[in-house]
Every structure is written in C-alpha cells, then in structure tokens.
Amino acid sequence: MTENSIDLKRLIHTIKDTKNFNANLILDEGCVFETADPKPLVKVINYIINYLNQVAKQPLEISLDLRSTDYLLSLLVYTDQQDLPAVSDQLADALKAYKATLDKIHEKGKYLQFKISFAR
Numbered sequence: 001m002t003e004n005s006i007d008l009k010r011l012i013h014t015i016k017d018t019k020n021f022n023a024n025l026i027l028d029e030g031c032v033f034e035t036a037d038p039k040p041l042v043k044v045i046n047y048i049i050n051y052l053n054q055v056a057k058q059p060l061e062i063s064l065d066l067r068s069t070d071y072l073l074s075l076l077v078y079t080d081q082q083d084l085p086a087v088s089d090q091l092a093d094a095l096k097a098y099k100a101t102l103d104k105i106h107e108k109g110k111y112l113q114f115k116i117s118f119a120r
Contacts, residue, residue: 022059028066
C-alpha cells in the first residue's frame with residue numbers, strides 16, 4: 001500500500017470508531033485502491049451513515065465485498081418509515097473521482113440501503 005492508497009476496510013473501522021455508532025460489520029480484506037484525496041470519500045460515507053442513523057430502528061448493517069470486477073460497499077438499515085428526506089445529489093458526483101457509483105434502494109416500511117460500487 002502506498003501513501004495514496006485507501007483500504008476501505010480500515011476506513012470503515014476508522015469512521016465507526018470516530019463516530020462511535022452502533023453497526024454490524026462484515027468487511028472483506030483487499031479492497032484497496034489509489035487516490036490523490038480520500039477526504040471527499042470520507043465525507044460521502046459520513047453523510048450516508050448520518051442519513052441512515054436518522055431513520056434506523058436497529059444498528060446499521062455495513063458490508064464490504066471483494067468481487068471480481070468491483071468492490072461493493074453496502075450500508076443498510078431497517079426502518080418502518082415510508083417517506084424519507086431527500087438525499088444530496090452531490091454524492092454521485094463526489095464518487096466519480098473514485099470510479100464509483102451509488103444506488104439507493106428503499107423498500108418502504110422495511111429497509112433502506114445504499115450501495116457504493118468501486119470499479120477495480
């Protein structure tokens with residue numbers, strides 16, 4: 001790993017320890033990529049965690065999967081809410097610098113999930 005590497009597993013642990021929130025983690029090893037500036041990614045993940053904690057009924061479920069074509073970071077909460085506050089449209093733009101895409105899945109009254117897929 002170089003100075004400009006991001007280890008997503010280590011980053012998630014650091015954010016969890018810093019923010020001290022309740023979450024269940026299932027994180028694969030080896031999800032590492034190069035970037036000049038990790039700050040926008042940290043801001044995006046923090047934003048999503050804060051957003052999910054607003055509607056959560058239980059601890060967050062955070063998983064990181066090392067897949068053949070990408071790394072998939074999934075942040076999920078169970079919620080009985082039908083309507084949710086708007087999500088910033090700047091998140092997807094911020095993730096482009098990391099060759100990442102964002103999907104939001106809301107099964108009304110059941111769960112809310114954000115999936116960030118990082119191209120390898």
